Amino acid sequence: MNRLRQVVALSTVAAMALLSGCNDGSAKTSEQAENEKKEEVAVPVEVASVATGDISAVYSNTTSLEAENQAVIVAKSSEIITEIFVEEGDFVEKGQRMAQLNTDKLTLEVKRAEANLKRLKTELERNRRIYEKKMVSSDTYEKLKFDYQAQKAAYELSKLQLEFASVVAPISGVVSERMVKVGNMVNLNQAMFKVTDFDPLHAVIHVPERELSKLKTNQAAWLKVDAREQQLFTGKILRISPVVDPTSGTFKVTVEIENKNNALMPGMFGRVGIVYANHKDTLLISKDALIAEEQEPTVFKVNDGAVVKVNITTGFEDNNNIEVLTGLNSGDQVVIAGKNSLKDNSKVEILGQSKEADATSLAGLKVN
Known part of the structure; x- marks a missing residue:
């Protein structure tokens, strides 16, 4: 009986020890999970x-701006410059006077031509009356008529040369360069000014031929330039070249950019984009x-x-x-x-x- 009691007592102690061990393990596992959960930082x-x-959808490419209209004004006669009326940066209208050349010699040329014309006209009228009376040969009369016509042309030419002494702008735009000073002697066809029309400007790009089907005239376009990073300028495709360059495999596209406030200038570098789908x-x-x-x-x-x-x-x-x-x-x-x-x-x-x-x-x- 005593032995049975000892066995029961030992079994009870072992069970309690085992249960205590299980409880400790479970507590440790739960504690580790909680710690791991705490360790996960957001x-x-x-x-x-x-x-x-x-x-x-936009096709974009780099470009350098070009002026659509630009003219170099040259001297149409060899004379000394007496006055200059415009400076670089000034806006000029078509036909506006920009400079004046000396007219002394040219004025005398006009007067001489006019006097010779009057003389020949009088002589022609006198010979016409004589010719009608058969008192002068037809050859003489015809020669006099040709001389009169030639002198009339010379007179008109001298007047034109006098007009050329006033140097005028052939287009409206901004004086982008002045190449002469008052007192300079200019020669025939010597460059004097450069006038540039800033609106519109052209952005010319060369597009790979695989993009040909996406582009057509009048498609909307935009432009961003390094000098105006915060501004977006709008425009459209003006023309597309009908041929592909076999060397580069590209075709030329000209984009017209609006420049109402003259914020853009020819020569500016930027990126042009053409919108081909929305x-x-x-x-x-x-x-x-x-x-x-x-x-x-x-x-x-x-x-x-x-x-x-x-x-x-x-x-x-x-x-x-x-x-x-x-x-x-x-x-x-x-x-x-x-x-x-x-x-x-x-x-x-x-x-x-x-x-x-x-x-x-x-x-x-x-x-x-």
Whole structure:
């Protein structure tokens, strides 16, 4: 009986020890899980909401601006400059006087030609009356008629030379260069001024032949130049060359740019874009949301304080935004900053306010 009691007592002690060990292990496991949960720190990120807006498909290329109308004004006679009426930067109208050459000699030439013309006219009238009476040969009379006509032409030419002493602008525009000074002796056809019409300006680009089907005249275009980084200038395709250069495989496209306020100048370097398609009311996200390392377009979508990788199908893109065809819905939040520290199902802490894709795209430019 005593032996039975000892066995029961030992069994009870062993069971209690085992139960105590199990309780300790369970407590340790729960404590470790809690610690691990506490150790998972939320990654600070910036996010942007998927917006609805318009976006355009654009072909872009670099260019240097050229003036459509530009004229070099040359001297039409060899004389000394007595006056200059315009300076560089002045706007001149077509026909406006820009400089004056000395007219002393030219005035005398006109008077001499006029006097000879009057003399021949009188002589011609006298010989006509004599010729009608058959008192002078027809050869003599005809020669006198030719002399009179030649002198009349000489008189008109001398008047024209006198007019040329006033140097006038052949086109309206801005005096972009003055090459002479008062007192200079100018020779025939010597350059004196350069006048440039600043509106419109032309942006000439050379486009690969594979883009030929996308472009046509009157399509909307825009221009950004380094000197006016905050401004966007609009225009349209003026003409497309009908031939492809076999050496470069490109064709020439001339874009006409509006320049009402003369903010642009010939020679400026910039980038021209031609809008060849528009998508209205489509889903847009910032291009910063794309994960660069992925082979397919992928973003981190925020869901209940964590992120999940989402593959998306993309469409048009511009400088800031990219069109989303599938994979996201309007209002979804995607990570745009802090992506490098994330992995699938990472917890995140959103910094600041959720941004929206900048929908100020070029879709407002019409595709004709």
